[in-house]
Amino acid sequence: MRTLTFGYSPCPNDTFAFHALTHGLVQLPFEVRPVLLDIEELNRRAHQGEFDFTKLSVGAFAGVGARYTMLRSGAALGHGVGPLVVTRTPMTLAEAVRGRVAIPGKETTAYRLLRLAAPVIAETVEMRYDKILRAVEQGEVDAGLIIHESRFTYMQHGLHKAQDLGEWWEGETGLPVPLAGICARSDLDVTTMREMERGIRESVAYAFAQPAASAAYVRANAQEMSEEVCRQHIQLYVNEWSVDVGEEGMRAITRLVEVGT
Numbered sequence: 001m002r003t004l005t006f007g008y009s010p011c012p013n014d015t016f017a018f019h020a021l022t023h024g025l026v027q028l029p030f031e032v033r034p035v036l037l038d039i040e041e042l043n044r045r046a047h048q049g050e051f052d053f054t055k056l057s058v059g060a061f062a063g064v065g066a067r068y069t070m071l072r073s074g075a076a077l078g079h080g081v082g083p084l085v086v087t088r089t090p091m092t093l094a095e096a097v098r099g100r101v102a103i104p105g106k107e108t109t110a111y112r113l114l115r116l117a118a119p120v121i122a123e124t125v126e127m128r129y130d131k132i133l134r135a136v137e138q139g140e141v142d143a144g145l146i147i148h149e150s151r152f153t154y155m156q157h158g159l160h161k162a163q164d165l166g167e168w169w170e171g172e173t174g175l176p177v178p179l180a181g182i183c184a185r186s187d188l189d190v191t192t193m194r195e196m197e198r199g200i201r202e203s204v205a206y207a208f209a210q211p212a213a214s215a216a217y218v219r220a221n222a223q224e225m226s227e228e229v230c231r232q233h234i235q236l237y238v239n240e241w242s243v244d245v246g247e248e249g250m251r252a253i254t255r256l257v258e259v260g261t
Helices: 012-022 039-046 058-067 109-117 129-137 150-157 165-173 190-209 211-221 227-237 246-259
Strands: 003-008 031-036 053-057 068-070 076-078 084-087 100-103 123-126 143-146 160-164 177-185
Touching: 003 012, 003 039, 003 190, 012 031, 012 190, 012 211, 012 227, 039 053, 039 058, 053 058, 053 068, 053 109, 058 068, 058 109, 058 177, 058 246, 076 227, 076 246, 084 129, 084 150, 100 109, 100 129, 109 143, 109 165, 109 177, 109 246, 129 143, 129 150, 143 150, 150 227, 160 165, 165 177, 165 246, 177 190, 177 246, 190 211, 211 227
Parallel strands: 003 031, 003 053, 100 123, 100 143
Antiparallel strands: 053 177, 068 177, 076 177, 084 143, 084 160
16 A cells, blocks of 8 residues: 655644544545644645645645645635734734734745735744744744734733734635645646545544544644643634535635735
8 A cells, every 4th residue: 555645734723633534544545644844844845746745825825836736625714713913012013014023934824914914014034933922022023923823822922913814804805714725746646636635524524523532642743732722723723614625715715826926
């Protein structure tokens, strides 16, 4: 049986959703070898087609071009899931982007949304997403573009929300916020792509039906995240669109790719 690589993040939503798939609880005609990396690292490696299947920010789709094809299952999108811009003192988004803004990567969906909402940004500083809150708190930057679990913990750092970019997007388009999708390298055959799509769909369904089964795997990769933040993270980012992106989800993804290009 051949082995195919699958890149996804160590965040609770991914380890929860893909636990069954990567632990042999879903039947596939091939083995899956997981590679867990930060989303921006996955975005960068996609330019070389390093993994057979990979999670990609919607913001990175256009740059990858025809190298990858998006699957309908495993996507991260929804309402109320967007990235936030945070600052040490209360201010508007227009004021926040006049200074140095820490971002989790230039190919992330978060950065694409920021550029749409605030086309002129004085200066950006790239850093790993989990370093941004501390950088803002300590005054290394003037504002931070935060993703993942940081939306649940920024207030613990004494920070203020300048803008919820998900709310901005939904207000502008009426569509859910398309954060990321699972993609197959385009040189794979269609049958293999469809089998993986089925496997991911069944893995998400298994996660919903047996939420305790993935608990140890989620905790092992969640680092210092509390149980409550893990729970919030999963509930927010794993939803009906993770099973199948649907037509509304496809419209949201297409819209973000087109307007941000």
